[in-house]
Amino acid sequence: MTQPPDQTVRPRLALSHISKSFPGVKANEDISLSVRPGEIHALLGENGAGKSTLVKIIYGVQQADEGSIAWNGETVAIPSPKAARRLGIGMVFQHFSLFDAMTVIENIALGLDEAVDRDELKARVAAILDSYSLPLDPEREVHTLSVGERQRIEIVRCLLQKPKLLIMDEPTSVLTPQEVDKLFLTLRQIASEGCAILYISHKLHEIKALCEAATILRGGKVVATCDPKIETTKRMAELMIGAELRQIVHGDSSGAGAVRLSVSGLTLAGEPPFGTDLEGVSFEARAGEILGIAGVAGNGQSELLTALSGERPATKADAITLDGKPIGTMSAGPRRALGLACVPEERNGHAAVPDFSLADNSILTARHRLPLTPLGIISTGDVKNFADSVIKRFDVRTTGTAALARSLSGGNLQKFIMGREIGQQPGVLVVCQPTWGVDAGAAAAIRQELVDLAAKGSAVVVISQDLDELLELADRLCVINEGRLSAPRAVAELGIDEIGLMMGGVHGESGHGASGHGASDLGEPAHA
Amino acid sequence: MTTAILVSIVMTLVAASTPILLAALGELVVEKSGVLNLGVEGMMLCGAVAGFAVAFSTGSTGLGLVAACGAGIATAMVFAVLTLSLTANQVATGLALTIFGVGVSSLIGAGFVGRTITRLGPVFPAALSEHPLLRAVFGHDIVVYLSLALVLGVSLFLRRTRAGLILRAVGENDASAHAIGYPVIAIRYGAIAFGGALAGLGGAYFSLALTPMWADRLTAGRGWIALALVVFAAWKPGRLLLGAYLFGAVMTLELQAKAAGITWLAPELLAMAPYLATVAVLTMMSIGRKTGRLDAPACLGKPFSAS
Numbered sequence: 001m002t003q004p005p006d007q008t009v010r011p012r013l014a015l016s017h018i019s020k021s022f023p024g025v026k027a028n029e030d031i032s033l034s035v036r037p038g039e040i041h042a043l044l045g046e047n048g049a050g051k052s053t054l055v056k057i058i059y060g061v062q063q064a065d066e067g068s069i070a071w072n073g074e075t076v077a078i079p080s081p082k083a084a085r086r087l088g089i090g091m092v093f094q095h096f097s098l099f100d101a102m103t104v105i106e107n108i109a110l111g112l113d114e115a116v117d118r119d120e121l122k123a124r125v126a127a128i129l130d131s132y133s134l135p136l137d138p139e140r141e142v143h144t145l146s147v148g149e150r151q152r153i154e155i156v157r158c159l160l161q162k163p164k165l166l167i168m169d170e171p172t173s174v175l176t177p178q179e180v181d182k183l184f185l186t187l188r189q190i191a192s193e194g195c196a197i198l199y200i201s202h203k204l205h206e207i208k209a210l211c212e213a214a215t216i217l218r219g220g221k222v223v224a225t226c227d228p229k230i231e232t233t234k235r236m237a238e239l240m241i242g243a244e245l246r247q248i249v250h251g252d253s254s255g256a257g258a259v260r261l262s263v264s265g266l267t268l269a270g271e272p273p274f275g276t277d278l279e280g281v282s283f284e285a286r287a288g289e290i291l292g293i294a295g296v297a298g299n300g301q302s303e304l305l306t307a308l309s310g311e312r313p314a315t316k317a318d319a320i321t322l323d324g325k326p327i328g329t330m331s332a333g334p335r336r337a338l339g340l341a342c343v344p345e346e347r348n349g350h351a352a353v354p355d356f357s358l359a360d361n362s363i364l365t366a367r368h369r370l371p372l373t374p375l376g377i378i379s380t381g382d383v384k385n386f387a388d389s390v391i392k393r394f395d396v397r398t399t400g401t402a403a404l405a406r407s408l409s410g411g412n413l414q415k416f417i418m419g420r421e422i423g424q425q426p427g428v429l430v431v432c433q434p435t436w437g438v439d440a441g442a443a444a445a446i447r448q449e450l451v452d453l454a455a456k457g458s459a460v461v462v463i464s465q466d467l468d469e470l471l472e473l474a475d476r477l478c479v480i481n482e483g484r485l486s487a488p489r490a491v492a493e494l495g496i497d498e499i500g501l502m503m504g505g506v507h508g509e510s511g512h513g514a515s516g517h518g519a520s521d522l523g524e525p526a527h528a
Numbered sequence: 529m530t531t532a533i534l535v536s537i538v539m540t541l542v543a544a545s546t547p548i549l550l551a552a553l554g555e556l557v558v559e560k561s562g563v564l565n566l567g568v569e570g571m572m573l574c575g576a577v578a579g580f581a582v583a584f585s586t587g588s589t590g591l592g593l594v595a596a597c598g599a600g601i602a603t604a605m606v607f608a609v610l611t612l613s614l615t616a617n618q619v620a621t622g623l624a625l626t627i628f629g630v631g632v633s634s635l636i637g638a639g640f641v642g643r644t645i646t647r648l649g650p651v652f653p654a655a656l657s658e659h660p661l662l663r664a665v666f667g668h669d670i671v672v673y674l675s676l677a678l679v680l681g682v683s684l685f686l687r688r689t690r691a692g693l694i695l696r697a698v699g700e701n702d703a704s705a706h707a708i709g710y711p712v713i714a715i716r717y718g719a720i721a722f723g724g725a726l727a728g729l730g731g732a733y734f735s736l737a738l739t740p741m742w743a744d745r746l747t748a749g750r751g752w753i754a755l756a757l758v759v760f761a762a763w764k765p766g767r768l769l770l771g772a773y774l775f776g777a778v779m780t781l782e783l784q785a786k787a788a789g790i791t792w793l794a795p796e797l798l799a800m801a802p803y804l805a806t807v808a809v810l811t812m813m814s815i816g817r818k819t820g821r822l823d824a825p826a827c828l829g830k831p832f833s834a835s
């Protein structure tokens with residue numbers, strides 16, 4: 001697979017001069033690319049570069065305004081996803097279309113275009129799981145599975161249709177390093193059987209490790225095609241964002257300051273229905289440092305965040321102290337007033353009210369620390385100024401402070417929310433997934449703001465599943481697994497494999513067909 | 529003698545349970561598709577009055593039952609158009625549907641108050657249906673057997689068929705179902721129509737079988753009990769059957785007490801029993817929900833618009 005692909009083979013998919021406009025934007029402009037059978041082709045680009053529009057055109061969700069698509073050398077029209085699947089195009093979306101309360105096999109059946117007899121389907125799924133050595137129990141309900149396992153359901157769904165082109169949209173954004181390795185093995189095997197793979201990502205080292213060719217998009221146009229094995233990641237990143245990549249400038253955090261946030265022996269029952277119990281969580285975050293908390297989704301991160309934010313107060317006041325003050329039993333408002341700001345993972349509905357304007361959303365948390373509502377009356381001008389300053393400082397792409405939160409893309413809303421909290425100069429900032437879905441340039445800007453905030457003497461706690469991010473940001477790192485927090489280690493002395501193993505914990509693949517999945521399940525007999 | 533009493537208890541229990549079983553079964557399918565239709569009482573009343581009017585004018589209770597289903601579907605379609613096509617709020621629309629049903633049935637029924645018809649008779653020949661013992665099994669009318677068959681049918685449909693799987697998928701995650709390519713709105717229309725038909729049939733059971741005489745607000749809030757029953761049954765048809773018969777037993781307490789000559793307990797208190805049981809069950813279920821049970825379809829009551 002490492003040898004260069006045979007240039008004489010007819011391309012499986014060839015796009016020529018594809019253009020697509022939406023009111024006000026040219027999403028795709030004169031894009032041509034071709035993918036050969038067995039080739040893993042990277043589609044690189046920031047959010048808004050036109051990757052998803054292009055992929056939607058290939059998968060039949062949208063129609064190109066101009067240009068043509070050739071499939072195995074013949075020009076074809078792809079009017080619908082069904083037509084795409086009939087041609088042999090499969091797609092694994094970033095956000096899975098899964099049904100939590102149903103079993104794996106039911107989910108797979110729902111994804112098929114034709115009705116297949118249950119027993120026959122089971123046999124076919126078993127054959128695929130076996131031939132790709134994918135551990136997945138068909139009778140398990142989806143909500144009990146890890147993200148990696150859920151992704152496998154989508155992959156199996158695609159493989160059942162014997163695809164000739166597989167589109168993977170940001171497949172590794174929520175996987176552990178071990179899961180990523182496993183996914184790459186699977187993808188290489190699929191490619192070695194002649195299936196072409198279009199791999200969408202902005203994680204450059206993954207593209208370097210996996211792909212044989214890359215097409216880089218920016219502003220709806222192809223800016224370069226290259227061989228990622230030869231090109232440097234720095235060069236690719238610069239092509240992608242169209243500017244010199246900003247390097248995060250770390251302050252000197254060696255002499256970390258006084259303890260600002262201290263948590264000791266925090267125990268909290270998980271949130272129903274699928275929550276994880278926090279058990280004896282203890283840590284300290286000091287002024288001037290960034291403490292990273294790594295872990296695979298669903299290991300107690302959201303519980304930890306709600307416990308710190310005050311949405312679910314602890315039973316003992318001294319379980320959490322802020323600058324020495326016991327705040328464990330306080331609710332969210334008083335904690336904010338004292339300087340503890342929290343950004344939850346879910347933007348719409350938790351961090352922001354979708355149907356409120358950005359200005360109104362900024363009042364909701366900033367009123368505790370900024371004089372936005374003197375005597376309980378909203379000071380419209382101050383609110384607008386504050387929201388405006390956040391929009392400018394964090395480069396939020398929006399029509400203005402009156403725009404509804406739901407009208408912003410995920411990445412832009414995230415920038416706004418991060419800006420709203422950082423703009424209040426909190427003493428302690430706890431953030432969950434600070435750059436999820438945010439493009440590389442903006443992510444770098446957000447990370448820099450976090451570093452700067454810490455440099456000014458705040459303590460920053462970053463809860464993230466993105467290890468690269470944590471390694472780049474954090475001074476010290478702990479891992480949360482099954483609701484328990486490991487002792488913090490200085491990032492400088494940790495290897496990525498070591499962290500990956502800590503993160504995997506019981507979640508790691510056993511390789512026996514059944515995957516272990518949590519302490520809560522240890523008492524149950526393993527599923528065959 | 530005691531067997532005679534037992535048989536008569538069974539007969540009244542089954543009769544009292546059947547209409548709520550039907551209405552609840554229909555609502556169960558509606559809710560499985562992710563729609564909360566609180567208009568069950570209204571649809572039942574429309575079915576009851578349509579059934580009675582047709583049976584009275586044609587002399588055929590069979591036609592009455594068919595008309596009741598039709599009226600139930602028609603009322604349900606009002607709800608469906610408002611909530612699915614016009615994305616109106618489901619709770620408010622459902623409540624309005626009940627008020628509408630109460631009004632319409634009073635209006636249409638005004639001319640029928642006090643009139644009587646021949647009640648729906650047993651299916652099996654007299655030798656079986658009037659046998660002192662066997663009538664507990666064979667002495668019921670067609671709707672009772674139909675309701676039992678429907679419980680089995682719905683249960684198999686939901687668990688074993690592809691169409692049932694798709695219906696559940698729509699209720700579980702409408703956005704994903706839409707993304708995969710299932711017609712969410714059309715499926716919900718179908719489910720609501722089915723729910724309407726069964727609610728209409730359940731309503732007609734009051735006017736055609738239980739009390740073959742028209743009276744205003746004949747269903748006496750049984751539609752609300754049917755709604756509670758769906759929650760009680762955790763959206764499972766088998767448990768729904770059990771629950772309906774349990775509620776039927778509670779509902780007939782008043783009659784049984786009278787027959788047994790119990791006078792120390794006010795009959796009004798016993799008449800309250802089913803409604804108290806409803807409140808108790810709903811409270812119990814909501815406590816149960818805190819322990820993290822995943823029973824309700826995840827998209828229940830959420831409006832969906834394809835975009």
